[in-house]
Each structure stands twice: as structure tokens, then as C-alpha cells.
Amino acid sequence: MSDPGLVDELILDRIDALKVLRASTPEEKDALLERIAGSGQAERDIVKELSKVRPLWRPDRFEEAHRMAMRSLEVLDRNGSRQAKMPRLGPLKPVAAYVVEQMTRWIVKGHQNTLVTRIRKIYERREANAQWGTPEHMMLRRARIDAARVEPGYKGNPLGIPTFLLGGAILSSIASSLRAFITWAFQDNLPAVIVFALVLGAVLAGLAWAALYSAGVARRRIRLSTEQPMRALWETIGACGNPPRDDSNSFAVYAIVLLVLAWVLVPLAAWILVSTFT
Structure with missing residues (x-):
């Protein structure tokens, strides 16, 4: 046993x-x-990147790729957040155009800030592991100075709304008005509840459409201006992963969530409230 x-x-x-x-x-x-x-995959990438000890994979193409990357950032900064071509929306077109412009600006400016910061950090780190006085070290030093010099100019408010409005009395007044309206609407006022539910559903559906449209506009402009130059720069540096992606896909997900809220939750909440009052 x-x-x-x-x-x-x-x-x-x-x-x-x-x-x-x-x-x-x-x-x-x-x-x-x-x-x-x-x-x-992460472990395999670690081994692969450590095995490539040269600070630049293609030093003969690096300066050209760096210049093109800087130019693409300039072009994106100038044109990425411009007003997009809008479909026929009747009297709602000016409002829709403004909302789409702000959302597009948010995506483009955020991606632009991410790119220039990532480039500067890569240059700093590759300069630090380059042999002092070599051509690669000098090229990386000049490129790092360029990136650090232009980086502050690309930083800023991703929305085209003045900062004092975002944190000032205007937003507080709007919030107070909305709170007062909601309090009034839910005091045994059935027509107001129905109107509020319909308006909320329409606003959510409109924001969902604007988010999806803005994501498409931003993705197209980023692809046209920076995608290929950044890929070329990353390839010439070598063993540094992939260029960062923009947030257009995330905005598309937000649009789907807003549509779900508009089509499911808002009618359900309205039905519950109507049942309660009746």
C-alpha cells in the first residue's frame, strides 16, 4: 500500500x-x-531586437527618411484638421460640420503629438547607444535636435475650443441648465419625458454618425500624409517596433456604442418611465 x-x-x-x-x-x-x-511574440521581439546592435539599420537612407517624416508632420498639422466635405444635411449641415471638424482635430492632433514624441524618444535612445563620433551618432544627434525643437509646436489643445471655455463659467451654466431641465422633466411630466427621450436619442445618434464620419476623415488624411513616411523612417532605424497607430478605430468603436445607446437604451428607458407614470 x-x-x-x-x-x-x-x-x-x-x-x-x-x-x-x-x-x-x-x-x-x-x-x-x-x-x-x-x-x-513579445519575447521573440526582445531577442530579435537585441540581436541587432547597430543604432541605424540603413544609415545611408536615414537622413532622407528623417526629412520626409518631418515634412509629413508639417503637412498633417496644416491640413489634417481642416473642415471636411460634408454630405447634404440641410439646416443641420453647419452644426454637423463643426462637430466633425472638432472630432477630426482631436484624432489628428492626438496622433500627431504621439508621433513627434515617439520619434524624439527613439532618436534620444539610439543616439545614446551609438558609438561617439561615428557618422550614425552625428546623424542621430542632429535628428534628435530637430525633433526636440519642433515638438513643442505640435503640442497643444486637441480641440479648437479656447481653454477658458472648457473650464469656465459657460460650461458650468450649460450643466446647470441641463440639470434644471432634467429635474423639471421627471416631475410627473409625461410629455416632457417623451420629448427628452427623443431628443437624447437623436443627439446620441447624431454624435455616433459624427464620430464615425470623423474617424474616416482622420484615417484618410493620416494615411495620405504620414503613414508611408513613418513606415520608411521606422524601417531605416530598424528593430524599433512599428509606428504608432491613430485613434480612428477607437472612435469607430465609440460610434457603435453611441448607436447602441441611441437605439436600445434610450427607448427602453423611455418605455420604463412611461410605464411608471401611467
Whole structure:
């Protein structure tokens, strides 16, 4: 008959977490942890990038790629947030055009800020691991100075609304008015509740359309201006991952969420309120 203590010991030995706790040396613990986690894409990228020790993969093309990247940022900054061509929306066209312009500006300016900051950081780090006095070190130093010099000019408010309006008395007044209207609407006032639900549904549907349209406009402008120059720059640097992507896909997801709210939750809430009042 087998010893119960021996059986328990064998069971404990099969539990990876307890193996780590019972390891006698730090090296053994590290090896056990790595075996538990396995190897994924991130680990393969680490090995691949560490194996490429040159600060620039294509130094003969780097300066050209750097200049083109800087030019593409300039073009995107100048044209990325311009008013988009709008479909026929009747009297709502000016309002829709303004909302789409602000959303497009948010996506474009945010992506532009991300790009210029990422470029500057890559230049700094590659300059730090380049051999002093080599042509690569000098090229990276000049490029880093360029990126650091233009970076503050690309930073700023991603919305075209003055900052004092965003945090001032106007927004407080709007919020107070909305709160007063909602309080009045839900005081046994069935017609006001229905009107409020319809208006809220229409606003959410309109914002969903504007978010989706803005995402398409921003994606097209970013693709035309910066996508290829940034890919070329990343390739000439080498072993630095991929260029950052913009938030147009996230805005498309927000649009879908707003549509769900407009089509499902708002009618459901209105039905519940009507049932309560009747």
C-alpha cells in the first residue's frame, strides 16, 4: 500500500506555483517562472531586437527618411484638421460640420503629438547607444535636435475650443441648465419625458454618425500624409517596433456604442418611465 504522505508530496510537486516557492536558488526560481509563462511574440521581439546592435539599420537612407517624416508632420498639422466635405444635411449641415471638424482635430492632433514624441524618444535612445563620433551618432544627434525643437509646436489643445471655455463659467451654466431641465422633466411630466427621450436619442445618434464620419476623415488624411513616411523612417532605424497607430478605430468603436445607446437604451428607458407614470 502506498504511503499517503508520498502521494501528497507528488501532487505538490506537480503544482507549478509551489515549485517556484520551493526552489532553492534565485536562478532556479527564474527558470521555473519563465517555463510557466512560456514564450510569446513579445519575447521573440526582445531577442530579435537585441540581436541587432547597430543604432541605424540603413544609415545611408536615414537622413532622407528623417526629412520626409518631418515634412509629413508639417503637412498633417496644416491640413489634417481642416473642415471636411460634408454630405447634404440641410439646416443641420453647419452644426454637423463643426462637430466633425472638432472630432477630426482631436484624432489628428492626438496622433500627431504621439508621433513627434515617439520619434524624439527613439532618436534620444539610439543616439545614446551609438558609438561617439561615428557618422550614425552625428546623424542621430542632429535628428534628435530637430525633433526636440519642433515638438513643442505640435503640442497643444486637441480641440479648437479656447481653454477658458472648457473650464469656465459657460460650461458650468450649460450643466446647470441641463440639470434644471432634467429635474423639471421627471416631475410627473409625461410629455416632457417623451420629448427628452427623443431628443437624447437623436443627439446620441447624431454624435455616433459624427464620430464615425470623423474617424474616416482622420484615417484618410493620416494615411495620405504620414503613414508611408513613418513606415520608411521606422524601417531605416530598424528593430524599433512599428509606428504608432491613430485613434480612428477607437472612435469607430465609440460610434457603435453611441448607436447602441441611441437605439436600445434610450427607448427602453423611455418605455420604463412611461410605464411608471401611467
